[in-house]
Amino acid sequence: MTIPTLVTFLIYLVGMFVIGVIFYKMTNNLSDYVLGGRKLGGAVAALSAGASDMSSWLLLGLPGAMYLGGMSEIWLPIGLATGAYLNWQFMARRLRLYTEAAGDSITIPDFLENRFRDKSKLLRMVSAVFILIFFAFYASSGLVGGATLFQNSFGWDYTTALWIGVAVIITYTFLGGFLAVSWTDFFQGIIMFLALVIVPFVAISELGGWRETISAVGTVDPSHLDAFAGTSAIGIISLLAWGLGYFGQPHIITRFMAIRSEEEIPKARLIGMTWMVLSLFGAIFTGFVGIAYFSAAGEGGALADGSHETVFILFSQLLFNEWISGFLLAAILAAIMSTIDSQLLVSSSALAEDFYKGYLRPKASDLELVWVGRIGVVAIALIATVLAYNPDSTVLELVQYAWAGFGAVFGPVLLLALFWRRTTMGGALAGMLTGGVTVILWALPSEGIFALYELVPGFIFAGIAVIIVSLMQKPPNKEITEEFDKVDTM
Template identity: 25%
Template sequence: MAIYVWGLVGIVVFYIAMLGVGIWAGTKQKNHGEEEVMLAGRSIGTVVGFLTLIATWVGGAYINGTAEVMFTTGLAWCQVPIGYSLSIILAMLLFVRQMREARYVTMLDPMQQKYGSQVGGLLYIPALCGDVFWTGSILNALGSSLVVILDIDSRISVIASAVFAAAYTIVGGFYSVSYTDVLQLILIVIGLLLSVPFAYQNEAVSKNVLSSTNWVGKVERADLGEWFDSLLLLIFGGIPWQGYFQRIFSMKTTKSAQILSVVSFFGCVIMAFPPAFIGIVAKSTDWANVEGFRRNVSDSEGEIILPLVLRYLTPNWVSFFGLGAISAAVMSSADASILSSSSMFSRNIYKAAFRPKAGDREMLWVLRISVMVIATLGAITALTVGSVYYLSYLCADLIYVILFPQLLLIIHWAQGVNTYGCLASYFIGLFLRVLGGEKRLGIPAVIKFPYYDEVTETQKFPFKTLCMFCALSAHLLVSTAARLLFEHRYIEADKWDVLKAFPHLKSRNTDTEFRKGFDEISMSGTYKGTEKVGIVNTAAVTEKIGIVNTAVVTDSTDDIKNSIETKKDYSTS
């Protein structure tokens, strides 16, 4: 009962402290401008940037999920830490310099500038799903922890966490998120490092933990395709996240952003060691002899293995600090995901597609409402989906298949891609991925790729990577075909470019028509008399080619008028 009372008090104090730091950080805002709220005025220093990026990556799903998989399947299948950490390095190599030089605010900006606001809105959907699933996974982690350690209903903890994370994000935007991340990362480090030695020293834990190999795990030959598929999904699906780019764009210089990525890679890898060791300890524990527990733990309880260790293998006061670490990890990632999706919605959907002239105050309120809506969606996901580790995979799924090919091509081959390729890539990737099935979401596998396991209903073939390559190839092929057809005039852009992907060709066609109409009018003797030139010429050309390029016609008319007046002056003289 003591741990329940003091633990509850501690959680309340922790949440109030986070809210206080968030409100204080919000006072650093100089105005309510877009870059100030979303990117802290691009003024974040290297140290704060380093801490906020690690805190964002090392969320509840990262910590709880690592302990879960080390307990259930072993090191061989513990891919989230290494996969997501490598994604930071690759994102730095592929995108940081180019996107910072363009001074983007969100990762959807280059796509929207190229393809238009409507298509940009379509690309927001997988990004939103990724953030919602990620938020759900970390809220799920906290809910399961509070149930085990404090006997609190998971629904209460999930809802309370979502409300507090949304509250200080609304108050201070990216300033609040960054500075609360600093405090949260400190709590994560203290809580985990304190918990590990006490858990290891428990009498029920076998002292040959590391000498035993039962925690290493094994990848069967039949599972190699699935293993590689999952790893590639985490690496490349971990790149197109606004949470990462928001921190990169907020840094003062490009060099500091690159240094931030490299250092954060090592930081994230190191932060995986404590929860991984806790998973090993749990696997080497005789749970039937643990005081207060007295039963075996099955693999189905893997998602709560970290809070079980904290509750039953450490003293109460240590368990309290461990719970603080989990809570801090959850809040640090939840606020980042909520703010990133809200930023993309307010800028790339609301402003770009509906209200281009929206002022700063209006945009601020749209951002705040978006924060509340996305926090609610994340909480609903946390309450309806089971495994934390599964959610951490799922959040990168659509992003890997759909969004990664789009971002890669728009940054490195912008001149070669177009809207036709973008849409083909989007729908082909989505179509193949859905037909591949998702058992835990109740989606049956319509396409059964090679080595499909009928018993477990599992795709053993790396089909997600295949879907990604199909989406990438479709983008390249369709974009190239469209460019050849329109640029070589096999298809007239005036009539058939319905997506307006080749406006320069339309301009050229219009200019050709203008010159043709101009010559016809000149030959008919329209330019007799200076007083008629301005009216007759503009009207005639407008009738000939429409209202397009009227400004050009007027300019040409003025040139002709000046020429005629010059001749008249010359003849008079």
């Protein structure tokens, strides 16, 4: 590791740590720790939602996929951007208002229990279990990305790199909770954005311009210039369908719940979507120009050994001086950390609010709950680390599983809970179970119709289950429908 790279990295890490310490002093209760006391401004909510959403996949996975498949991979970013927009447009405001109206709910399980007046606590338990299971996979995928980064950049041993990454993330999440996570995510989002603008711009310039880049890619393989080459209807639908997952990602939609006021949402949506679309374009072009830059050397050039997900890292090392290279590598770490910290926090809130307070100690003090949350962060991080021990797990495969799981379990249930007055507690429970089971079973075979991304059937079947079971049960009582109507008038 060179001195400039090390210094850049250290400045970045110290900055994250300082934010953690600042917000440590401002965290007085569990609501502060897991939701920042609903004080998030529009810009911070937007960029922190974006940075939490886009993990290492944005800087490693997507450029790698573009490098391998060319323009036929653009369906996934299109699906994601569309899903994110619809999420901001339809879910954000309603969720912000409803979670406050329904007993000032601070977690998704908490909201579901309060929304349906579920005295059995079944909704809380089932949803919290799903959160803990899927986030363990999800966070582990980020850790794999982080360890790969250190391994490739500094030549560190994979296991050592894994533990260093975990230690850094735990430190500031443990200390500062939601506000630290949101503010670090905000700065991390800016770093990611700058990196994704700079790298493809410089790489394309190096090749002589956009036209020359396209021509060089076409020379390597003309099919890389066609969005439909090598694709099928099922393939395109599967990639577009990733957008459905947004409605059920707890680490993203908690930003909606935490926003200061619903009046901030239009501004947040504009900032968030601009950030996301431009960042996605940056990732697309990084992978695309990588085809021309590296494959032109024959047999894939520097990426011939199958390490296609390191195309961004290679560019940052080859095209820039060591100071900028250090900054660009810090951007990857930022992408990874900004996602894992949010996931750890949501998981720890499930442990502290939904299990500990919900079942074990309903009268636990605020300080006690904050500390249970902090211990939860460490515990879940350790489980994710164990899952990430296999360096052969590719980032995209693990994220795909967790993304589908959340999308199917929570997406249809939350949408119907927010917008359909007739939804019942039994319907919500049936929807969550159907969504989760469908995703797990659908992913087992992979031929024929089962090649379709499991989120699609999971989402559809879960929605159908909510509607059918709700209609089979007695309509919700007056207290529930009055609350629903009150939110309607807000």
